[in-house]
Amino acid sequence: MKELEIQVNEAGQRFDKYLKKYLKNAPDSFIYKMLRKKNIVLNKKKADGSERLVAGDEIKFFLSEETIEKFKGAVSFSSSGGRECLEPEIVYEDSQVIFFNKPSGILSQKAKQTDVSMAEYVVSYMLKSGQIKEEELRAFRPSVCNRLDRNTSGIIAAGKTLAGLQELSELFRNRTLRKYYLCIVKGTVTQKNYVRGFLKKDEAANKVCILDKNKGGECVPIETEYIPVSYNREMTLLKVHLITGRTHQIRAHLASLGHPILGDYKYGERKFNEIYKKKYQITDQLLHAYELQMPELSGVLERLSEKKVTAKVPAEFWRVMEDTVWQRGIQEVLEVLH
Numbered sequence: 001m002k003e004l005e006i007q008v009n010e011a012g013q014r015f016d017k018y019l020k021k022y023l024k025n026a027p028d029s030f031i032y033k034m035l036r037k038k039n040i041v042l043n044k045k046k047a048d049g050s051e052r053l054v055a056g057d058e059i060k061f062f063l064s065e066e067t068i069e070k071f072k073g074a075v076s077f078s079s080s081g082g083r084e085c086l087e088p089e090i091v092y093e094d095s096q097v098i099f100f101n102k103p104s105g106i107l108s109q110k111a112k113q114t115d116v117s118m119a120e121y122v123v124s125y126m127l128k129s130g131q132i133k134e135e136e137l138r139a140f141r142p143s144v145c146n147r148l149d150r151n152t153s154g155i156i157a158a159g160k161t162l163a164g165l166q167e168l169s170e171l172f173r174n175r176t177l178r179k180y181y182l183c184i185v186k187g188t189v190t191q192k193n194y195v196r197g198f199l200k201k202d203e204a205a206n207k208v209c210i211l212d213k214n215k216g217g218e219c220v221p222i223e224t225e226y227i228p229v230s231y232n233r234e235m236t237l238l239k240v241h242l243i244t245g246r247t248h249q250i251r252a253h254l255a256s257l258g259h260p261i262l263g264d265y266k267y268g269e270r271k272f273n274e275i276y277k278k279k280y281q282i283t284d285q286l287l288h289a290y291e292l293q294m295p296e297l298s299g300v301l302e303r304l305s306e307k308k309v310t311a312k313v314p315a316e317f318w319r320v321m322e323d324t325v326w327q328r329g330i331q332e333v334l335e336v337l338h
Contacts, residue, residue: 002068006057008095009132009161010140015042016049021139026071039063072138088121091155092309096164096300098122099292101311102156104284108147119144122158131160145169149248154181154289155311163300171295172245178293181240181250182229182313182337184286184320185259186272189236194225197253199246207266208248210256222246224253229336230321230328235262237321237333239290250287261285262320280319288313290337310338 010018019031019040034040035049039062042051061068088100100118102108107117122142126132132142145157145168157172159165171177198211198219211219223243230237236259240250251267254260260268262276264285276282290311297305321330328336 002061002063002065004059004061006053006055006059007132007136008055009142009164010136011053011055011057011161012163012166013053013140014049015047015051015053018053018139019049023068023071024138025073030071034063088118088156089312091311092304092307094303096159096161097168097304098125098158098160099309099311100156100158102148102153102289104151104153104314107150108144108156118156118158126160146172148289149251149285149287151284152287152289153311153314155292155309156289157292161300167299167301171301175243175245176295179242179245179289180291180293181242182288182290182317183238183240183250183254184235184262184317185238185254186235186262186269187259188231188233189226189228189238189259190231192225192227194223195253195257196224197222197256199249199252201247208246208252210252220244220246222249222253224249226254230326230333232324232326234324235320237317237326239337251285261287263316276320280316280323282316282320284316286314286317286320288317313337 016031020028023031031040032049035047038046041047041060041062043058044060088102088106090098091101092099100121102118107115109119110117122144123137126142127134140162142158142160143165145159145165148154148156157168159168198214199208199222200211200215200217200219201208210222214221221244225241225243226238228236229239238254242250248267251261251264255264255267260272262268262285263273263282264287265273268285273282288311290313292309294304294307294309318330321333
């Protein structure tokens with residue numbers, strides 16, 4: 001016999017879904033048969049699998065160790081690589097969620113098996129800080145809720161518990177939180193602007209284009225708002241409110257308006273980029289997920305209610321700004337941003 005107790009970060013899920021993750025190699029028919037025969041019980045009672053688990057629930061498996069080990073399989077995660085390769089700063093943490101400042105050059109989620117991404121780092125951090133045990137990963141894995149391009153820096157949000165992950169993911173899906181980015185673009189922008197368009201994705205080229213009109217097919221509407229924070233004759237530091245959040249939206253939308261992001265070789269201007277690559281060693285797009293503004297919240301995310309979470313701006317931004325005269329200097333920019 002084996003006994004398990006449901007932890008806070010496992011609570012909220014259906015009992016049968018928990019069992020399918022814990023006994024991941026077992027066929028569904030086996031799990032439901034064991035429930036019917038009371039070989040798997042919840043809180044000493046027969047269960048059908050539809051029950052919602054809460055912290056403290058007790059599960060008993062009246063099965064042999066050999067059977068349990070056979071159906072459990074191996075736990076799969078990358079613990080050493082994540083911690084050694086990544087050192088993102090924690091910008092906010094409570095019992096339910098955690099927000100990191102992702103450096104440029106790191107994936108949000110891995111694209112292939114050998115990648116190390118923020119998703120693996122979250123698990124590694126939780127394990128090393130003692131907030132989760134390896135055994136618990138069979139039923140729940142802490143995970144990221146949003147994605148940034150590999151070479152975009154800034155806030156990555158993750159759920160530490162199932163309830164935290166579900167609630168935070170829903171905020172991103174229904175756009176009830178406000179997302180702000182900072183970027184340095186070519187050209188002088190002096191006025192706030194709100195722009196709309198339609199985005200069409202080219203899967204083969206991993207690129208998008210921006211259209212003025214909906215031409216059907218896979219075109220999706222986009223909305224972007226931007227505010228100049230400081231500028232000079234060549235460039236502008238923009239604060240961008242990402243309203244719709246489509247693939248490469250900020251990069252492609254600004255480029256279509258004649259203001260490509262500095263360092264962006266996919267949508268930007270190569271000659272412009274090469275000048276500042278040579279002068280300031282700018283090798284990635286200067287695009288940073290700077291701020292999340294939370295709505296009024298209750299329940300598991302109550303501590304985040306109406307809170308602003310910000311991520312420190314990378315040094316590359318200031319390296320570009322400190323060498324030339326801008327409408328606002330760095331110190332004034334910092335005061336405006338905060």
